[in-house]
Amino acid sequence: MSTTWITDLDDFLDENGDVADLPLHAQRLFAHVTAIIVMATNPEAEAPPEYLVRCRRRPNHKWCPGMIQTDQDPETGEIIWWCPVCNDTGVISSWQGTIWDLSGDDIEH
Numbered sequence: 423m424s425t426t427w428i429t430d431l432d433d434f435l436d437e438n439g440d441v442a443d444l445p446l447h448a449q450r451l452f453a454h455v456t457a458i459i460v461m462a463t464n465p466e467a468e469a470p471p472e473y474l475v476r477c478r479r480r481p482n483h484k485w486c487p488g489m490i491q492t493d494q495d496p497e498t499g500e501i502i503w504w505c506p507v508c509n510d511t512g513v514i515s516s517w518q519g520t521i522w523d524l525s526g527d528d529i530e531h
């Protein structure tokens with residue numbers, strides 16, 4: 423069984439662009455998703471080790487050893503991420519222009 427985590431950054435931010443008051447499970451998901459955005463938008467061809475994101479799942483109460491992989495949908499701009507070990511997958515939208523977006527020059531305003 424795998425679930426696709428669909429996350430829209432707008433759902434986590436208030437009208438000022440600050441992090442909204444979130445329940446604990448949403449805070450955890452938010453921390454995971456923002457780390458993935460930083461990794462995916464890092465301008466380096468290969469993200470430095472400190473940017474890599476570990477899988478957050480714990481099947482059978484053991485941390486999954488997978489490292490999150492990312493891709494970007496060329497049509498929608500959404501970040502697609504997955505764990506190659508446990509197949510946890512997700513899609514992130516509305517991340518462009520947030521403080522976690524390191525791609526900088528590519529933003530069109």
Ligand SMILES: [Zn+2]
Nearest residue numbers: 477486505508
């Ligand atoms: Zn995993």
